[in-house]
Amino acid sequence: MRAPIRLSGLAGLTMLAACTLPESDRTTISTIRFGDTSRPIGVARSNADLAEDFLDITFGLENGETLDGLLRYEGPVRVYMGPNSLAGYRRDLDALLARLRREAGIDIRETDDADAAEIVIEAVPTDQIARFFPDAACFIVPGVENWNGFLRQRDSQRTRWSEQETLTHAVIFLPQDSLPQDVRDCLNEEITQALGPANDLYRLPDSIWNDDNFHGAATSFDMLILRTLYQPEFSSGMSRDEAQAQVVPVLNRINPKGRNLPREPRAPESVAWSSAIETALSRRAGRAERMRGAISASQIAIEMDPTDHRLGVSLLTLGRLNLRQNPVAAAQYFSDAYMSFARQLGLEDVRTAQAGVHLAAMAIATEQYDIAADLADRHVPAAIEAQNAILVAGLLSMKADALSGMGEEEAARETRVDSLRWARYGFGDDSGDLAREQALLAALAAPDME
Template structure:
């Protein structure tokens, strides 16, 4: 499932830990006329997935942990997948933005993962996308934005199966049907993100691993569009050398030859030997970025996550993510300390081969703080260098936030015409990233992170 804990908490919120849109809304409200109505979401160009930058030995370990465990940690006895061509249908009620995003995703799955998947009309398909109100999803899974269930094709079937205790992936031996439940009233980007993660899970891995850097199969939700790594995992999942019903040992015996064939470059990559993520660290980071508990409690949890990461000797993105989480929780009360944490996070991310998007998030937070501290030139440098990263990873919400921060920095350096042009260009991305009813707000500048007078 896609966790709201992270997907709503990672965008810019330098004032309040869970307010990603405040920066964008406030900055654009200042100078953009209310009758400006750019089209819903600008379109990204051709996908730009990056080939996996990991050793095949590491990918094999990841594959086994992804394929033979659930997110809860419960083991799965056998590999399961759809055997033969896969059909997908969309139930009634889907918003207009879904169709082009779905077509783009299915094309990538066919071309990059080699999966024979086709959208069909009618009342039957292997995978059914079911739009439902967000409140219905929240009633079932309070911290999920969307989820996938085996053996059903509708909300009514899901409710009946749930009451009968027949919704467990541990009982599946071969995938035949599954339903992906999507929030019909979500912002277009959130809906697209759900398509990527939940269709990928309907097809392949059911687990998430924090140790994965450049992957949607990671509960930090930094990546929300399937990456080159993810497509390799899915291609391996549907390789003829594997089949439903194989146990972990059988799959492990096949993977070295399979991955050498699919990913020759991975044969010469060094294995970083990233250790498993401890349960105490997971619980600490979930508390830190959650919406429950006081700010003091969440700040203490972030400090625990950082302490645990250091104690484990981690030098990967998990250490940077702990710094990032603590920085977010310090932004409202102690900007100097927050800046130190974001800088530490960025140093960690910059040293890694697969953390460019992580680095962009840290840079965005640093840019927001630079504006608060009266350093617009620093904000300009930080935002301009990261906008191509947001584009490449198709993150409209992050891109709109970066552009809005850049517009504020331009205005602060007396470049008003440039600021207005950048702000106007950001609106289409913002409406895709934050929702079509996004209008910039009227007086949100007073509560935005860009206002240095605001506390947490």
């Protein structure tokens, strides 16, 4: 289950409101796409640590339940995606399924026959999804045929993951009227989780199965977990003890990168932190309640042993919540989040890039244009690697403003055009009018700051 993109993630982009492009430049904008989506196979992390992650992901559920037996498909998996409103995402689906075949070794392909599909993808209006899961952009339901079938079931009748003995059929419900970035992220998370790894863990630094939603595309870690799950040593119904006896030997065979690496100390999952950060991010909570949640999350994260990326997530959230009322405090939180991410995850991580775009916005506001341009150049590659078109657009827009502030107007214009190309890919391409992308970018701060 994935939460919607929180537009305030690029809050500083309100400075784009004054930017306009000459009419002649509008014809230079064309649809842009990410390049080769394949990732390296394997993860350079201790196989003993990866084994623990595998067990927690495959035997746990987001609601806290645990599974008695392992779940996976025991034969080829065919995927049907309905026509009409999802037709524009067929290339994204094809790319993901190709990765699952190549990187996870799963026999999975698209079919044009819904009745022959193990996984069906159906578009549903966002407000309908919100009726059942107010903070979710999309979700999976096992054992139903379509949305109407889901609606006909009462709560007590709905098939649950914990009631399955093996995976046979599931439907993924995607928002038909949401941002393209949201839909693409949903495709990645929901299809990979529909294959068996149903749990989300906040402690995971490099996984799409993390409710902090910084990763929108399946990572090498995710593909390794799936490759492990679909090895012949595993089968539906295996107990956790049975799976535990097999998982390290399997990982030693298929993930030589982690074969001789020692275990690393890491903080466990924290129910208290999860509850606090979810309150801080909830659109249903008032600002005061959200602030209390963010402060509590930061305090809990500071006390984790060792401290990890959850501290940066907490600080970044505090910065976003303070941006309008106390920009000076927000700037400090953004800086602290950036340093925390950089220290824990490195400058190449997408979370560091997310904090970096906020710092770039603050640098422009204080006319430190060289710093803003350097931050953009440093983090655009990570945003592209993460396939986050909105983040790419935000970083490039910061660079364009920085170049303009330094008097380099021609370079600023070219960079702004690149930014709007990516904005169109992330926000949609319905109107063909660049003003629409500019207006969306300029409104990024509004939804989450009230």
